[in-house]
Amino acid sequence: MRAKIVELGSMQYHQSGYEPVTRYLAIVVALFAAVFVPLLAVLEWAGWRLGATVPLSVIAVEQSRSDRLVWLGTFKDYAPYKLERIRQIRPEVLLVGSSRCGQAREQMFRPYVAYNACLTAWPLTHVVDFIDRATTAAKPRVVIVALDYFLFGDFLAEAWRKERTMDFTQGIDSHRRKLHDVTDFVIRTGGNVDTIRSTLLTPQVEPVDNNILIGPEAIRGKFGFRKDGSVIVAPPYRSTSAETLSRGAQYVTSSFPGAPHLSEGQIREVERLSRLSRERGFSVVAIQYPLLESAAAFLDTDETYWPYSGLWRELKSPQTVERFARLGIPFFDMSRTEISQDSGNFFDPAHPSERGMLKTYLALLTRPEFSKLFPLIDRDALAADLDRRKDEQFDLYH
Template identity: 80%
Template structure:
């Protein structure tokens, strides 16, 4: 019996180990299994490198970048702030750590980690009305937890991603070898792509942390922008009132800022006008838009102010009226982000935090890129 077991083990090893070795080699070549710290270092040395791996690796990857960049200005939050570029804050060193945290508990946890790894002077948090509903917060807490451990389970997950990459190519050995041996580039700025998702999707995170708009989103932007009200109601469940449980996370953020010595700016970024108008006026949706109304109210602003948090509601401004400022009803494009921060810099309290930013230079950036929806900074 022992002899048969030994034979089976030997056969399994003979079949499995070569496959594992190939997976490991392809995974390394694609950048899937390269340590995130190594990718972060390489991006510091090569500003034409774009990375994208598995969703669970976004936050640990950006934490490694924060260690490298040591930003003075740190942006944190969901995909809503993903298009903000570091150039907007020049001459200050800025890093976009958005797409790392959705529920507020994760936002504060990430800020805690980031302000341990670096010492930013200002942390800008994307603070949206839908973050204050317990139902969505709990769903996102379960679904969108990041993998900060990066241990053996993480490595197995990444090898699975490599196998999935191979399957999606139809197990085409020529295509797989080409991806593994030939530098892959995206078509907008000819950035080199590293990571299975970057290579497959032709986009990813730039070295300033901003994310390129993926080709499918570019192609479908006009159609998606036509569905403003439908987009927000299907994407973000509402509720009658702001949750005290979620407001407790804002209090935790306030305490953290005092302990670590950084200023907190909270921004509700623009929504497309049709989406904002629906939230403002639709009577049938009124019981669900309480979050929207209460976050934008004077009592809430005063509550934040007492916590030492500057809150700016930019959800419905003239920026909302131009579809060029968005790539879908809830996501400002680079153009929309630049316009948002130009408007904020005109407000005394905000502008005081950034006295060295040249607003005229930013306005010139906007003028030079007239008609450009997605990529103002190349």
């Protein structure tokens, strides 16, 4: 009996010892919930208002409903967003690649339904992976790939493979990242309450066409992706374009590391693309888009850079063109043509403007191997588009 009393007393002692701790923890949890839950609710509301946490599939649908929406989120979301747009549009013509083809517009391919899925893939392994996803989501007839000399160097390919991987999972980590973007957006405003309130409550527009901006990066930078996938040239690029264009050689050498020879490992990715095109039943067209004349001339002639411009020379060689042709991939090197001689066709030495892109397609349509894929395009109508806005550097189509 005494042992039982001792046991019960011990239990009572331990219970009474834990009661203050339990009450303390309950208070802490309650206080945390009282502070954190409202903050989280406000953050989620702000994320939705900014477009940061709106599902990319919803944004894709909304852009199909309106011509006046421009989206830009964080870099990792570019490809998954464009994949959602591809599911919506189901384009007959699909453009894939880096920022070099970002200014191609759907009007340049009318009457075909076209979508610009550039700025989704840089290393060739990502290019082919994205095309694999895109041709599963839709059934394009023609895929146009931006195929540049610098893509065939292993060093740059490996760096881009690590740095520029897209977030196709869009899971809880993605949502957490987007909430962080909202917090970062608020911090970058300097905590200005009036600015934050105005941004959250009033639609924000970009200055070119007054399109409504969706996404923290779109609102902050005043640019983004139109419904056809093309990207508006950002205001800072417009204001510094003349200065940047003056640094043609310096721009390409600092932006794109060279190498003596084309990498066979990267060419295997082109072979993988060829197999995929045969399996899925689409045609592939590869284009090296124009470079500014000063940049192209440097790659052609500078003897000190000769060991690094092997990629440039070999990609353009008849042997490489023939090798791609045997894979069923016609390669059109437009890197140095008359288009390169007019700086108004670019907004920096490596990026053609809308005018430069339209001139590129007009030139390609004179080549039978290209034009046979697009028999319904009215070249005269495109030439008239160009003539109407012949002095416009950035925006031919509004």
